[in-house]
Amino acid sequence: MxxxxxxxxxxxxxxxxxxxKTVDDIEAIVNTVFSDVESQGNEAVNTYTSKFDKVDLTDITVSDEEIEAASNRVSKELKSAIKLAKNNIKKFHEAQKTEKVFLKTMKGVKCWQEKRPIQKVGLYIPGGTAPLFSTVLMLAIPAKIAGCKDIVLCSPPNTEGKIADEILYAAKLCGVTKICKVGGIQAIAGLTFGTASIPQVYKIFGPGNQYVTVAKQIATKYGVAIDMPAGxxxxxxxxxxxxxxxxxxxxxxxxxxxxxxxxxxxxxxxxxxxxxxxxxxxxxxxxxxxxxxxxxxxxxxxxxxxxxxxxxxxxxxxxxxxxxxxxxxxxxxxxxxxxxxxxxxxxxxxxxxxxxxxxxTNHTLPTNGYSKAYSGVNLDSFQKSMTFQKLSPKGIKKIGPAIELMAEAEGLHAHKNAVTLRLKDLKS
Missing domain, CATH: 3.40.50.1980 (Nitrogenase molybdenum iron protein domain)
Incomplete structure (x- = not known):
């Protein structure tokens, strides 16, 4: 040092x-992979898996039988350690639940906020030199607590076409709904566009190398959210x-x-x-x-x-x-x-x-200085805050005139009219 x-x-x-490396250094190859996966689906995914991971696969979906066999090979001692970790992670993330925020801002005007799960999430679990089964716990546990419906896990296969036993065991333990043998840029592209084997998701989570980090950033150009640029x-x-x-x-x-x-x-x-x-x-x-x-x-x-x-x-x-x-x-x-x-x-x-x-605590954290503006993964990462409002006749009478004046001042007369019509009816 x-x-x-x-x-x-x-x-x-x-x-x-x-x-x-900067994004510019590797963005070209990421864009090429994305374009190929978007147009060719599984065929492109398999081509890049062969190129980058040095293994040819005909089926990238992990079967229930594979998961069961892998789980049986994990030692009792390690299973016990994983369960201990799961219990602590679950406790900490369950404690992050918040109640509905409800307020009457004035008479006849009710506003509230509720958390709703992101329905489809993708979890990227690095393999390669260190298969990070601990990351499965960090991502799948809060996803399950949040109530995410589809929890899709992608992890690169080894040269034998397999995912580490510990990753598969942790995924099963934590409620992952689908596991795919695919890593790197092609995994992020698959989760972005969807293929015959990889479901399309709304948000992608997980750390990775610089190529995965850039791929996640590129995914946002196609309307897919990410947890953070974790490199x-x-x-x-x-x-x-x-x-x-x-x-x-x-x-x-x-x-x-x-x-x-x-x-x-x-x-x-x-x-x-x-x-x-x-x-x-x-x-x-x-x-x-x-x-x-x-x-x-x-x-x-x-x-x-x-x-x-x-x-x-x-x-x-x-x-x-x-x-x-x-x-x-x-x-x-x-x-x-x-x-x-x-x-x-x-x-x-x-x-x-x-x-x-x-x-x-969660180990999926912002790198490369992003901690200046980003939080690490937490329960809220898997949820959306939705706001609601309900006005009674008294409520629209109270705030209606203010809305009319503000809308007219902005030149948005249809906005004003939406209030004016209601106020007229209430006077009749």
Missing amino acids: KLIENPKREDWSELLRRPT PSELLVMADETANAEYVASDLLSQAEHGSDSQVILVTTSKDFAANVSNAVGRQLEELPRRSMAADAINNSRIIVVEDFEIALELIDAYGPEHFIVATKDDDYFVDNIGNAGSVFIGNYTPESAGDYASG
């Missing part, structure tokens, strides 16, 4: 730049000399092992602590099975030493991390004042891994 001491503010933007994983740790250097190093590596394009940053007020963490990262890295991939991410990462907490907070907010760990002598300063972060992990005994798996 590169060490930078007291960087100038004018250098922050370049210093905090993510190691990702390569990232972590920023704020720690001082009171933190445990070994713990901090393990947290940095836990995100670095996600992929070569991940990024981790340590911000600290202690140069000695920075050196201790750097040494610990080097030692722990050698023990990791995914050390090559983690090493690539570490090469894209930084240790930044600053003078005080105030500068640190300003720097962190400028970055807007997906995951933010704080382990200092005054954690409350950062907890109370942080403005931009997807999810916050507090103290020496709260590893980011807790949120990734089992604490109950």
